[in-house]
Amino acid sequence: MSGFLNRAEAGKALACELADRGYTDPVILALPRGGVPVGIEVARELRAPMDLVMVRKIGVPRQPELAAAAVVNGENPQIVINEAIAAKARLSHDEIERLAQTQLDEIKRRREVYLKGRASVPVEGRTVIVVDDGIATGATMRASLKAVRKRKPAKLVLAVPVAAPDTLEALRGEVDEIVCLLKPELLLGVGAHYADFSQTSDEEVIHLLDEADRLIRKNEDGQD
Template sequence: MFTDRLQAAERLADALAHYRGSHPLVLAIPRGAVPIGAVLAQRLEGDLDLVLVRKLHAPHSPEFAVGAIDEAGWTYVAPHAAAAGATASWIEEQKESQLQELARRRQLYTPGRGPADVAGRVVIVVDDGLATGATMVAALHAVRERRPARLVCAVPVASPDAVQLVGQHCDEVVCLAAPAGFAAVGQFYASFPQLEDEEVIALLAGEKRD
């Protein structure tokens, strides 16, 4: 469906073109969404920053989210968590581990400062795709707490269930495709490489990747 994240970003920017002129703040969820966020910020004449959240994964299934946590410690636990084998103690272990990773990323990606000021702004939270939607829920909650004027969730592709879920936590969902046969985000990209920390830092600095 998409050649790569950059092609998906161009298509997503077209769908968000009505926000050009409002100087939106584009908040990308690291790492995979950062290249998309960079394109959106440029095309929509806005600013790029990050919203730091982490998934809580199921036992023995690191790609399957049973919840998510933001850097303030607020946690979303999905209704399917127990059925996926995530006990209360497992969730607590995951929370502790992911909070440490969030602190590491904050220090690495934006040393010397915390989250961007979103108050009174149009804020577009972007990811490269949503499977369960858990991570996006945590991201939207983290932003909503800081009183944006309008809160938008923007993704190239998502499961239908995820679209329905995240729609309860924002003012608008812009999703290019929500196919019934959704299994994993990567299946909708011809090229879907993992990003490294250095690439995130370079994109935040406005540098171009090779």
Template sequence: MSFWLPFRSREEAGRALASVLSKQKFENPIILAMPRGGVPVAIEIAKQLKAPLDFVFVRRIGVPGHKEVAMAAVVDGAAPELVLNEEISTQIEIPQAYIDREMKAELHEIERRRREYASTAAGPAITGRTAIIVDDGIATGTSMRAAINALRRKKPKELIVAVPVAPLETVNSLRSDVDAVICLQTPEPFYAVGMHYKDFHQIDDDEIAKALHEFRKGANLAQHTA
């Protein structure tokens, strides 16, 4: 068993992660937040690395009758990416009609969030750049794999996963999918991401909008004074 002190907040976790990432020599990095929980973490990284901030929108699809159990994840794009949780999908037979219906609903929510959060509707331009995917933590990795698969098609120079906390087994399973996985804590036993934060409140759209406004205001001020 391994024990770690919990992060006080997502912002503290972001600053700790930024400190590690800033020691790397990433070429032309772009920070890609996974809303909602990944946004406060990613903002701290973008500020420290002086890198642009964009988003990769992923939504989980739950098992019928047990929506909290993720059986798949979908990510937006010209060709939306669906990634199944193999462990669950081999145990439970899910009707294709259910998957199609849930995927359509989640893509609608993704479209709403992109309009709400992002400065452009086209999605991030990452070709030839170092794309750093950021979330507040990883559990099974289903959502992260969906993001990785979709972003690979955009041909980044490097694809990096950066999270404050995740199970070691999940971290190791992702290493072959990306150029690097940077994770600060791999507690054992893991249980859930929220257990490794003192403050893990549910973030709403208003909080995201306020945080993005402050970040963009600071970025614009830095550009004009540089």
């Protein structure tokens, strides 16, 4: 396998890989926006609930694409700092925390838009599978995994269609298990491994989360 048609196809392939692993009480946590079309396929196959990990990059002032840190929402927001970039940009930890507040406000707004007030899916004591459409540098994923670990899952699994091998190795200490379908030695970009890597819209995220909600209600009704 050299690549995927789109995120849905990648999600189906990932779901097949995960289906026979016998996870106990799984819950899928997807990184929006691109991780949601992948995550819904896993949720369908595993008959598991899906929620979001809301993570935002903290860019260097005047160079917003250069990530000095990343922040994840939650009761205790988790900030992961790229110390080398922060030092080069002469950003103190206090300054990064101040910049993080702006991103936390945006996370709160997006969560309200996407989830329409629905409560977070409980993860304590469950198998948590964190899903994205791929990983390049791993900065946002590292922040996500650290934040999820603080919520005390019984098992933490990282599952992605494609990632750089050295990035996966750097993340290994954050999780109990890694599942990755493609590990190209030279990862020029996640999108290079998709025929269609067009941006996932807010509307699609909302639609897929609504579907995930319906799937869980249907499963619960079927168990009654």
